[in-house]
Amino acid sequence: MTATTTAKMADGANRVSLSWFNGWTIGTVLVAMIAVLPIAAVVYISMTPSDDIWQHLVDTVLGLYISTTLYLMIGVGLGTLVIGVSTAWLVSMCRFPGKRIFEWALLLPMAMPAYVIAYLYTDILEYAGPVQAMLRDIFGWTTKREYWFPEIRSLGGAISMLTLVLYPYVYLLSRAAFMEQSVCVLEASRVLGRGPVRSFFSVALPLARPSIIIGISLVLMETLNDFGTVDFFAVSTFTLGIYDVWLNMNNVAGAAQLALVLLAFVSVLVLSERFARRKKKFHHTTTTYRALPGYLLQGRAKTLAILACALPVLFGFVLPAGVLASYSVIHFDVAMNTDFLDHAFNSLMLSSLAAGLAVAIGIFMAYGVRLRNERLLKVMVRLASLGYAIPGAVLAVGVLVTLGTIDNGIDGFMRQTFNISTGLLLSGTIAAVTFGYLVRFLALSFGSIEASLGKITPSMDGAARSLGHGAFSTLQKVHLPMIRGAILTASMMVFVDCMKELPLTVILRPFNFHTLATFVHQYASDEQLGEASLAALSIVGFGILPVIILSLAISRSRPGHEQGDEA
């Protein structure tokens, strides 16, 4: 009888709600909703009728924006495809001098923001620059009319700049794909009578296709996001158009409408990326790993291979970084006089803040999904990670509109109740910039933390829980220690991306507030590269951090890949 009584008491005491409402779920849904707000705001504003600027845009610039953006995407897409895939194949499958160095050096241009090399190459290649001056000296020309030289500040120039710094995405992903491929399929192809080149086109390339598509999608997202280069080269893309309509024509609705068209481009990219990722799962072949073939290259093939790998590194990193370093030395005093330390502090502070928050929120969301694998939660999390695909200029419009609405709401409320005007509390503050960074880079931290959590078997959770630890204690004692590496990587990636970020920062920053990136943008566009060189060099220096981590990760990723270095 006592037994039944305790049973009843226990029944009552332990009755818990079985609906999906609990702390983690509510929190995750809330965070996701906040992250989606700016995007929703863009869509909403673009639907609100305004003084008919849309018709005006259609009549005047829309066609130009669309065609320029398309040309830019095609150019950068093809350029990064050719450079990325060919270099990846060379360093994964062939043996030639310097291969070991190229393996990581090919990633270096990732550290270069596109706008920085745009300023540098303009400086080098324009009429007054050293290259044309040298040509004039040699051939005795005196005026511009006497010879033809390609104009760097053009669509072609923008394509070259973006290709040079973005090809590492394709390189990274296709290299990972080549290294993942079982050498057995390649050997099977060889035994069935196909040579190395035909095997590449009929086996290796099709197997790597999903990864290559993911790489190209990421490249094109970055292309759409670029503001610094197209602004400086005056190439009329959508991103530039949004900025122009909004700040110069002072028309938010028009900017939002342009942003919406840009989002259509983006959603094609996001969908193709998702589709490729899903397809990738079916592309795994056998699990037998052996040393990759390592075709030994000789003679002309060797020279060509070295050139193919060296040129992207030379033009994408070595040359611009060298020029930047020498400018920094020459103009050191001038550069220090421009409040360099203040700007560096601003950059470090903002980037650390955003990285810390992004990682904390990323852990929260990833663990929330792990705890309750529910459809609603998954959808919300996907929405929250959309930001990485949204160009900074579009997000900036959304953030401004969102924060403006909140500010006005608070102001109205305070005025009505206390007769005090609070003005703009959030707009044009560091909080606004941080919010923008978070929305844009949350996917980066969430993605790497989710992937790392996914590698922990669910038995770990079960074991910890059955040993008396609750959900939070399990996270703290089991998961966090196990994913330390991923947390570090994630915070560093977000940190560096925030350091480089330009369009969001330019639009959202407080008045007279500079980060290294906005400072470089302002001075370099005024052709005062000397003053900006130290700041630019600092951005590149931080940018090298993730390159190091990525190259370490990729060389560890494939068991049994320790050969071919004696070439």
Added chain:
Amino acid sequence: MKGLHIQGLSHSYGDNKVLDNAGLIVPAGELVCMLGPSGCGKSTLLRLAAGLEKVQHGKIIIDDVTVGSADVHLPPEKRHIGLMFQDYALFPHLNVIDNVTFGLLDMAPDKARLLAMDMLTQVGMAAQSDKFPHMLSGGQQQRVALARALAPEPKLLLLDEPFSGLDTNLRETIREETLSVLKNSGVATLMVTHDPEEAMFMADRIKIIGANGHILQAGRPHEIYYHPTHEFVARLFGMMNRFEGVAADGQVETPLGAVATDLADGTPAEVLIRPEGVILGTSDNNQGTTVEVTSSHLMGHDNIVRVRLGNGEGEDLHVRVHHTFEAELKESFSCRLDHEYAFVFPLDAESEYTNTELMDAPTSEEISAAGE
């Protein structure tokens, strides 16, 4: 009662119903083994008992307290159960002793350490207490996992295929050691496995599960082997010789002789005979059926001999004989039946068994054991 009591448990993942009205009792101090093919829902039942899944229909009671039902869910950390996973799930960032003390939350650290060392001594791992899981062999990891699960003195221990990760030789040793540790602790244990031999060795009672968590037969290992009530249960322990016939006068005729049955006259039936139930003798005495040897394989402690019936009809029979038995190819023997190893089942078994009671009602023995 002390122990685990599961009543009418049904569970689905989406449209896929993995458990249908399953029931089970594990009295304190007993080791009950659920034996069934993969995908039969036995792991789901374990996860439900542990609180890792929420109950959709039915009831789970541990030591008289309802811990799970359609509107009660005691989270796993409050259930005081031990759970051992197929992959052991040792925490890779903690060493052996920290793994074992992980569940000793309310205990002073030095006391917890003493208790954990005591547990580790019981499983023979005290010397490795400072090592990390990746430095241990599979067998050692299994022992640490067992010590970790038992250290908080759980009311119930759940074992999910505890020996499947070990190689054959090691498995037998570890199995014996585990059984002795469990018997010492006297904890109620529910184990799931797909290995019949393992179940026979470990269990006080075996529940054999078919599709949807339906229990086909429950009983002590002896009953399961000698009195299978279902064709599926009879076949669990290896190959069978099979004949078809029709029940007449309380028996079914086979080429090796008649086998008794309760089936009504005229029911189509199949007769399953274990290889050890076919006995070969010299063909001179002219008793039983004559068979001819077609092949003979030495399997270790016994031989598997294939023989063909003298009239050449039907498939070859499998006969298990002692390893000293030597048979030449084409040699003739007389052959008779050991009725202990011959079982009759109705041919249309499907309809027969879906009509049986789904709930595994506790036997009178179980009820009296629970009362003690």
